[in-house]
Amino acid sequence: MEARTQGPPPKKAIMTGGEIERVIGELAGGVIRQCGDSQFSLIGIQTGGIHLASRLKKIIEEKTGMTIPVGVLDITLYRDDIMMGLPQPLVKKTDIPFEVTGSRIVLIDDVLYTGRTIRAALDAIIDFGRPKFIKLLVLVDRGFREYPIQADFTGMFVETSENETVKVQLKEMGFSEDRIAVFEKTKKG
Amino acid sequence: MAFKHLLGLEGLSREQITRILDQAVEFKEISKRKIKKVPTLRGITIALFFVEASTRTRTSFEIAAKRLSADTISLTASASSLSKGETLIDTTKNLEAMAPDIFIIRHSVSGSPHMLSKILSCSVVNAGDGTHEHPTQGLLDMMTMREHKGGIEGLDVAIIGDIMHSRVARSNIFGLTAMGAKVRISGPATLVPRDIEKLGVTVCKRVEEAVEGSDVVMMLRIQKERMAGDFFPTTREYSREFGLNLKRLSLAKKDAIVMHPGPMNRGVEISPDVADGTRSVILDQVANGVAVRMAVLYLLSAHVLEGV
Numbered sequence: 001m002e003a004r005t006q007g008p009p010p011k012k013a014i015m016t017g018g019e020i021e022r023v024i025g026e027l028a029g030g031v032i033r034q035c036g037d038s039q040f041s042l043i044g045i046q047t048g049g050i051h052l053a054s055r056l057k058k059i060i061e062e063k064t065g066m067t068i069p070v071g072v073l074d075i076t077l078y079r080d081d082i083m084m085g086l087p088q089p090l091v092k093k094t095d096i097p098f099e100v101t102g103s104r105i106v107l108i109d110d111v112l113y114t115g116r117t118i119r120a121a122l123d124a125i126i127d128f129g130r131p132k133f134i135k136l137l138v139l140v141d142r143g144f145r146e147y148p149i150q151a152d153f154t155g156m157f158v159e160t161s162e163n164e165t166v167k168v169q170l171k172e173m174g175f176s177e178d179r180i181a182v183f184e185k186t187k188k189g
Numbered sequence: 190m191a192f193k194h195l196l197g198l199e200g201l202s203r204e205q206i207t208r209i210l211d212q213a214v215e216f217k218e219i220s221k222r223k224i225k226k227v228p229t230l231r232g233i234t235i236a237l238f239f240v241e242a243s244t245r246t247r248t249s250f251e252i253a254a255k256r257l258s259a260d261t262i263s264l265t266a267s268a269s270s271l272s273k274g275e276t277l278i279d280t281t282k283n284l285e286a287m288a289p290d291i292f293i294i295r296h297s298v299s300g301s302p303h304m305l306s307k308i309l310s311c312s313v314v315n316a317g318d319g320t321h322e323h324p325t326q327g328l329l330d331m332m333t334m335r336e337h338k339g340g341i342e343g344l345d346v347a348i349i350g351d352i353m354h355s356r357v358a359r360s361n362i363f364g365l366t367a368m369g370a371k372v373r374i375s376g377p378a379t380l381v382p383r384d385i386e387k388l389g390v391t392v393c394k395r396v397e398e399a400v401e402g403s404d405v406v407m408m409l410r411i412q413k414e415r416m417a418g419d420f421f422p423t424t425r426e427y428s429r430e431f432g433l434n435l436k437r438l439s440l441a442k443k444d445a446i447v448m449h450p451g452p453m454n455r456g457v458e459i460s461p462d463v464a465d466g467t468r469s470v471i472l473d474q475v476a477n478g479v480a481v482r483m484a485v486l487y488l489l490s491a492h493v494l495e496g497v
Contacts (some may be wrong), residue, residue: 077228078227078228088488091209091215092215186228
């Protein structure tokens with residue numbers, strides 16, 4: 001992977017390095033308490049949720065000795081703005097390596113904002129089968145919901161304005177250190 | 190990347206072709222699901238107008254459209270008013286009045302889709318026009334090569350047979366040369382168009398020269414229906430001089446793959462032991478056809494609601 005710089009300076013940094021590790025550890029603990037009594041699986045949403053899902057898998061497996069399957073979900077084909085005349089976004093990999101019907105699923109994304117991504121993800125998962133349940137885990141909830149969706153596990157709430165964007169930058173993406181920061185929205189969003 | 194029509198691979202850049210192939214790889218997963226459907230193209234109407242016989246291509250486009258939740262209407266020449274004497278332009282304009290968003294056409298006259306793309310306001314996809322181009326076949330062939338060989342740049346690809354009448358050959362030549370492959374062609378002198386070298390290919394007099402050391406051997410169908418005269422004495426002689434058998438195939442690289450766009454004339458351009466052999470990827474080509482067409486329809490659909 002090409003090395004990435006931290007990019008343009010953020011408006012404000014919310015959290016870095018070890019603090020983020022601690023929050024992810026707490027999230028893992030919450031998932032174990034609520035779901036750890038029997039087999040469950042994780043699904044990370046492309047792209048922000050995927051690295052988060054792998055980290056959670058590692059922590060949960062170390063703490064419980066369970067084997068936790070992890071799926072990868074791209075929601076592009078389920079977006080509600082796909083036919084709005086914009087250039088088509090790149091469809092990335094979807095890979096759900098377990099039987100969805102009957103399974104207990106924790107859906108993972110980095111930032112919860114309008115709720116539209118999660119709506120799309122729920123529809124996408126349900127097209128694979130009928131899960132026993134789906135719980136939602138997010139690292140950051142920044143508000144401004146447009147659909148009635150709330151997370152079951154939330155790492156932190158961050159107050160933002162609508163012309164800001166929250167980015168979770170993890171080492172796995174090529175950044176030199178983990179960072180959660182608020183940026184001014186560019187035209188591209 | 191946004192484009193309104195897919196009329197041919199001529200003029201497409203390496204980046205554009207790569208984008209389509211990359212998308213096709215991800216679309217392949219949908220065909221492996223239990224519920225083989227995503228809602229992406231809901232509300233989009235796709236007209237399939239096949240004025241020339243087809244099984245693979247029409248079925249493949251139709252499945253691709255349905256897996257993306259588009260509605261399809263399918264017409265064939267014999268069932269349309271063309272058989273009552275209506276012109277192609279009138280028939281298509283009437284079909285257009287029913288507001289399809291994407292118009293997929295196969296026609297025996299080269300350039301028909303290009304003409305229609307100037308008349309119709311919807312997107313036009315060429316599903317094979319006469320002896321000119323068959324872009325989605327070229328794309329699925331390249332997807333299959335990439336899958337088996339890891340990449341296309343630098344590959345030695347031999348295309349053998351009736352080059353003159355083959356739109357598959359032409360689309361592959363345009364696509365493969367754009368992607369940096371080295372293309373050699375061979376066939377009876379009567380079926381190799383003059384000046385084809387200008388498209389950036391090497392012409393080999395003997396099949397053996399073309400096959401030797403190649404990574405991919407693509408055999409073309411002898412297209413009796415397009416031959417207005419006699420281009421070679423007998424099919425038996427054709428098979429002896431230009432057919433692919435195990436002996437000829439042994440000249441290719443050890444891991445070379447064998448391709449054929451179908452329908453095959455078994456025992457003419459390809460011997461059954463090669464067609465059904467371990468190096469044949471002919472059925473992979475068909476499976477990749479659905480994925481490539483899904484990718485093309487997906488990318489084209491960006492235009493459908495433009496300006497709304």
